[in-house]
Amino acid sequence: MKQRWKLRKLKKEVCQVRKCQERMKELSDEELSHLTVEFRERLAGGESLDDLLPEAFAAICEADWRILGMAPYDAQILGGIALHKGYLAEMNTGEGKTLVATMPLYLNALTGKSVILVTVNDYLARRDAEEMGPVYRFMGLSVSAGGEEDAGNEKAEQNKLQNAEKKEMYAADIVYTTHGALGFDYLLNNLVTRAEDRFLREFYYVIIDEADSVLLDGAQMPLVISSSPRVQSNLYGITDFFVTTMIEDEDYEQEDKAVWLTENGIRYAETFFQIDNFYSEEYFEINRHVTLALRAHAMFEKGDAYMVSKDGKVVLLDGGTGRLMDGMKLRGGQHQALEAKEGVEISQENRSVAAVTFQNLFLMFPKMAGMSGTMIDASEELRNVYGVKVLVIPPNRPRQRVDLPDQYFRNKEEQIQAAVEETLELHATGRPVLIVASNIVDTESVSRKLLEAQVPHNVLNANNASWEAQIIKEAGQPDAVTVATSMAGRGTDIKLGKGVEAVGGLAVIGIGRMDNVRMERQARGRAGRQGDVGSSHFFVSLEDGVVDGGNSKQYEKYIEGKRRISRRKLKKIIDKSQKTGEEMAVMSRKRSVDYDKIMRRQRDLIYATRDHLLDGGDVNQEQILQMAEKNIRRFFGACESIDKKILSRYILDNISYRLENDLPDTTSVGLPEIEEYLLEKVVKRLEDREKNLGVRDMNTFIRVAVLSAIDNAWVEQVDYMHQLQAAVSGRSTAQRNLLFEYQNECFDAFEKMENTVFETAMRSIMLSNVYVDAERKLHIVFP
Template identity: 55%
Template sequence: MKTRKELRKLKSILKKVKQKEEEVSKLSDKQLAALTSQFKRRYQEGETLDDLLPEAFAAMAVADERILGKHPYDVQIMAGIALHLGFLAEMSTGEGKTLSATMPLYLNALTGKSCVLVTTNEYLAIRDGKEMGEVYEFMGLSCSYPPANADEEDNEKRKIRYSADIIYSTNTGLGFDYLFNNLVKKADDRFLCDLYYVIIDEADAVLLDMAIMPLVISGVPRVQSNLYALCDFFVTALVQDIDYIEEEQAVWLTPKGVEFAENFFGIPNFYGKEYFEINRHVTLALRAHVLLKRNKDYVVTDENEVELVDAGTGRLMHGVKLRGGQHQAIESKEKVEITQEFRTVASITYQNLFLMFEKMAGMSGTILDAKDELFDTYHKKVVRIPTNRPVIRDDRKDLYYKNAQTQFWSAVAKVLEVHKTGQPVLIVLNSVQDTDLFSKLLLQENVPHNVLNANNAFWEAEIISGAGQLNAVTVATSMAGRGTDIKLGEGVRELGGLAVIGVGRMDNTRNERQARGRSGRQGDPGFSQYFVSLEDDVVNSEDNEKLEKIIDGKRRITKHRLKKIINGAQKIKTEYSEISRKQAVQYDEVLKRQRSFIYEARDGLLDGGTLAETQLIEIARRNIHEFVKENDCSDRSVLTRYILDNVSYTIDEGLTTLRLDDKEAIERYLVSRVRRGLGSQRMKFQDRDKYEQFIREATLKALDDGWVELIDYLEQLKYAVSGRASAQRNIIYEYQNEAYESYLDNEKTVKRNIIRNILLSEVSINKKGNLNVIYP
C-alpha cells in the first residue's frame, strides 16, 4: 500500500510522544495545565509546532485520560499526528476519531489562532464540543460549539463563539457564517475568525457527498416570471430522442428540438442573448420533467408544497430550495402554487471554502476509495490508520436478485433468521421510501423494530446507540445516526455481534463500507451482507425494455451478467457524481477570483480605506469616456438624460452652449460637472471623517449591488448553459466565456454606480452625529 511510507513517519513521531508521556504523566494537574502557557511562550520564541508536537500530544493524551477517562490508543495518537500534518485520515468506525482530534486541535491552538472542527450536524458538534471542551478548558484553552437556538444568535454572540481557541461547528454553519461575515456593512459587525486550521469530521460526506450543491444565501425577491407555465406546457410536447436527449443525468434539446422551440416561441435564435430567459426557463422545465423525480428527489407534501429530499440522508430538507428558478419549475410541473424566486446574494462551494484555510485535514471511516479525487480537488493525501484491534467482522458475499420483490422478501427472511437467535440486526436502505416499505414488511411478520431515516440527528443518536442490544432490530437510511458508536449489549458478543443487512446497491462503495463498518468495532464480532437487484435506484440501463423483460422473468440472465449490470451501474453513478463535483468546482472557479477581489475590497473599505478625490475623478473620467464612445452625443437629450441619471439633478447653461460635434469638449464638460458635484457634496460635511465615511459607504453599496447582480445572473446562467450540452458545445467553456463578459460589464456598472451614489445621494447628519444617506 502507498501509505506505508507515511505510516512509518507517523510511528516514528508516535515513539517520541510515548517517551514524553512517561515524563508528563508524573506531573500534578496544576503542573499539567501550566504546560499550555509554556508551550505558547516557546512557540512565540521560535519553536515550531512540529518541535512542540511530542510534548503537546503527550500532555493532551494525559489530560484526556484524567478529565475524560479516555486514554488515546497508539493508533489514535497516530491519527492525530496525521491530522496535524494535513492528511485525510481513514479510521474505521468505532476507532475514536473524536478523541484523536483533541491532540492536533490543542497543538495548533497554541499559535493563538482559532482552530475549527467541522462535522455534519449540530448534534455531533454540540455533543463533541461539550464533552471535549472539558479537557481543553482544563488545559487553559476556550472551546465553543453551536447554540441550541442558532436562529437567535446575533453577530455579537457569533463573535464570542468564533473568538474561542477551539471551535466545534457544522459544515453548513461555517459556510453560511463565512458568507454572512462578508455581507456586513460595518467593521464591528464582522465576527468570523481567521481561516487557519480546520479538521473535517466525516470528511467524505462533507468534501464529496455534500459538495455538489454550493451554499447559497438568498436576498430580495426578483420580479416573478410568467414563463414557468408556458415553458412547462412546451416541454410536455417534446419527444425523447427526437426533440431532446437524456444522458448521464443531463438533458438537452436536439437540433430538431431547438427548431421546435424557435417556432413555438416565435424567435429566430433560441440561444441568442436576447432570448436568454426563454432558453433558461425551457431548460429548467426540461430538467424538472426528465431529471428530477417525485418521491426520490423531492416530495409534494399534504400542504401542496414541494420539499427536497437529501440524497445522502433521505431526509426532507425543510426550507431549502433549488436555485436559479429550478424549484419553481418543479412547482409548475406539479401544478402547485409557484413560490417566490429570490435573488442570490452570496454563494460558495465547500471545495473553495475549505481550500481557503491555511491548514486543512480530515477524518472518516471511508475515504480511501476516493483518494484520487481528493488529491486532485483538495491536494490532500489519504492515509489509512491501522485499527486498534484486528477487524474480525465477516463481510459476506452480496446476493443478487432480478427484482425488488424477491430482494426485499429475501432480506426479510434473513432478518427473521437472525432475529430468532436474539442477535441484533441493523437494516440499512437507500431512501426514506425504502425504510417505510421494509418496516411494513417487518410489521407483517410481527417483528418489533425502530425506524431511523435521518429526520432528527439528536434522538436518532440515542436510538442507534442501542442498536447493538439483545433482540434489537433497527431499520435506517445510510446516514441515520452516523457519528454515534453502536456498542454491543450483554450476551450479544456470544451470539455473533451486530448483523448489518444492506438492502439495495448504494450510489458508491464508500456508503456501503460505512454501513458495514457499523458492525465489528474495536474487534467485536459481527457480519454484514448486501441484498441487491436490478430494480435498485442506482441501476439505470439504456435498454430499459430489455431490462424489464429480465425483471419480469421473461428473459433469462446468468448470475455473472446480473452482477455485472448492477455493479457497473454503481460504477457509472460514482463516476457521474465525481464529474458533477468537478463541474461544481469549475463553475465556482469563475467566481473564486472575483469573490476574493470583492471581499478583499470590502474589508479594505470596512477597515477605513477610502477613495481619494483624484481616484474618483479618474473613475468618472473613464465612465464618461465609455459613455461618449458608445452613445450618439449629437442628440442633446442623450446628454441631458446621462447627467440627470448619473451626475446631477440640475441642468446648467453650459450644456446649452456645448458643441455636440466635439467629443473631447463633451468629456471635459461632464468631468467638470463631476468635480462641481463632488465639491458640493463635500461642503455638506464639517467633519472630514464623516465625508470619508460617506464616500466609503457609497462605494461599498455600489460594490455590493454589483456583486449581487453578477452572482445572481451567474446562478441563472448555470441552468441556461446546461441546456446546451449537445454536440460541439462545451458548457463549462461557454459558461466561463459568458461569465467573464458579464464580469467586465459588471465592473463598468460598479464604477458608474460609485460616482452616481456619491453625486446623487441626499446626505444629512442627525442630532446624534450619525450619517443618514438616501441613495438614488
C-alpha cells in the same frame, strides 16, 4: 508501500509521545494545565508546533485520562499526528475519532489562531464540544459549539445567531460546528456593511469529521444565500406545458443525469415560442425556463427527490438520510419548475446574493485535515481537488467481521423478501440486526414485512439527528432490529449489549447497491467495532437506484422473468452501473468546482475590495475622476449625437440637480471639450461636498457610496451567474464547451457589472442627500 513508509515515520513520533507521558503522570493538575502557558511562550520564542508535538500530545492525553477517564491508545495518537500533519485519516468506525481530534486541536490552538472542527450535523457538533470541552477548559483553552439544524436553509434571515454572538463563538480557541453553518457564516461575514459586524477570524486550521461525506457526498451543490425576491416569471407554466408535448429521443435526449434538446427539439422550441434563435441572448429567459422544465420532468422523480406535502408545498428529500429538507429550495428557478410540474402554487423565486462551494470554502484554510471510516477509495479525487492525501490508520484491534458475498436478484420483490427472511433467521438467534437500505422507499417496504412477521423494530429515516443517533447507539442490544438509510446516525458508535458477542455480534444487512463503494463500506463498518465479531451481507437487484436511476427499462425482460439471466451477468450489470454512477458523481463534483473557480475569481476581487473599504481604505479623487471619465465616455458611445438637451439630461441624472447657464455649444465644440466640461463639473461638485462635510466625513461618505454600489451590482451578478449555469446546461446538443461558454459570458457580465458599479457610485457621490447632524453622525439618502 508509500502508506507503510508514512506510517513508520509517524509511529516514531508516537513513541516520543509515550516517553513524554511518563513525565506528565507525575505533574499535579495545576502543573499540567499550566503547560499551555509554557507551550505558548515557547512558540513565541521560536519553536514550531512540530517541536512541541510530543509534549503537547502527551499533556492532552493525560488530561483526557484525568478528566474523561479515557486514555488514547497508540492508534488514536497515530491518527492525531496524521491530522496535525494535514492528512485525511481513514480510521475504522468505533476507533474513537472524537477523542483523536483532541490532540491536534489542542496543539494547533496554542497558536491563538482560528481552529475549527466541522462535522455533518448540529447534534454531533454540540455533543462533541460538550463531551470534550471539559478537557480543553482544564488545559486553559476556551471551546464553543455552533451550527443550526436549519443551517442549510437558503434564507439568511433564518440564521438564529446575531453577529455579536457569532463573534464570541468564533473567538473561542477551539470551535465545533457544522460544515453548512461554517459555509453560510463565511458568506454572511462578507455581506456585512460595517467593519465591526464581521465575526469570523482569519481561517487557519480545520479538521473535517466524516470527511468523505462533507468533501464528496455533500459537495455536489454550492451553498447559496438568497434574499430579495426576483420579479416573478410568468414562463414556468407555459414552458412546463411545452415540455410535456416533447418526445424523448426525438426532441430531447437523456443520459447519466443530464438532459438536453436535440436539433429537432431546438427547432420545435423556436416554432412553439415563435423565436428565431433559441440560444440568442434576447431569448435567454425562454431558454432557461425550458431547460428547468425539462430537468424537472426528466431528472427529478416524485417520492425520490421530493414530495408534495398536504398543504401543497414541494419539499425536497435527502436521498441519503431520508430526511425531509424543510425550508430548502433548489436554486436558479429549479424549485419553481418542480412546482409547475406538480401543479401547485409557484413560490417566490429569490435572488442569489452570495454563494460558495465546499471545495473552495475548505481550500481557504492553510491547514486542512479530516477523518472518516471510508476515504481510501476516493483518495485520487481528494488529492486532485483538495491537495490532501489519505492515510489509512491501522485499527487498534484486528477486524473479526465477516463480509459475506453479495446476493443478486432480478427484482426488488425477490431482493427484499430474501433480506427479510435472513433477518428473521438472525433475529431468532438473538443477534441484533441493522438493515441498511439505499433509499427511503426500501426502508418502508422492509418495515411492512417485519410488521407482518410481528417483529418489533425501529425505522430511521426521520428528521431529528439527536433521536437517530440515540437509536443507532442502541442497535447492538440483544434482539434489536433497526432499519435505517445509509447515512442515518452516522458518527455514532454501536456498542454490543450483554451476551451479543457470544451469538455472533451485530449483523448488518444491506439492501440495494449504493451510490458508491464508500457508502457500502461505511454500512459494513457498523459491525465489527473495535475487533468485535459481526457480519455484513448485501442483497442487490436490477431495480436498485444505481441501475438506470432505478427505472431499468432495458432490463425489464429479466426483471419480469421473461428471460433468464445468470448471477454472473447480474453482477456484471450492477457493478458496471455503480462504477458508472461513481464516475458521473466525480465529474459532477469537478464541474461544480470548475464553475465555482470562475465565480471565485470574481468573488475574491469583490470581497477584497469590500474589506479594503470596510477597514477604512479611501477612494481618492483620482480614482473618482477615472470612474467619472469612463461613465462619460460610455455615455458618448451610446449617443448618435450630443445636443444641449441630451447634455442637460446627463448632468441632471448623474452630476447635479442644478443646471448652470454655461453649457458649451454642442454644435461648435468636439467631444473632448464636452468631456473636459463635464469633468470640471464633477471636480466642482466634489469640492463643494468636501467643503460642507469636511475631509473625514467626505471620505466616509464616498466609502459608503462605493460599497453600496458594489453590493447592489454584485447581487445582480451572483444571481445572473446562477441563472446562467442552469441555462448553459441545456446547450449540450451543439457539442459546445459549456465551461468555456459560461466563462466567457461571466467575464462579459463582470465587465458590465463594473460599469454599473461606476455609474451607481458616481450618481450616489454626486446626487445623494448627505449631511452631518448635531451629534456628528453622518446621514446619507441615496438618489
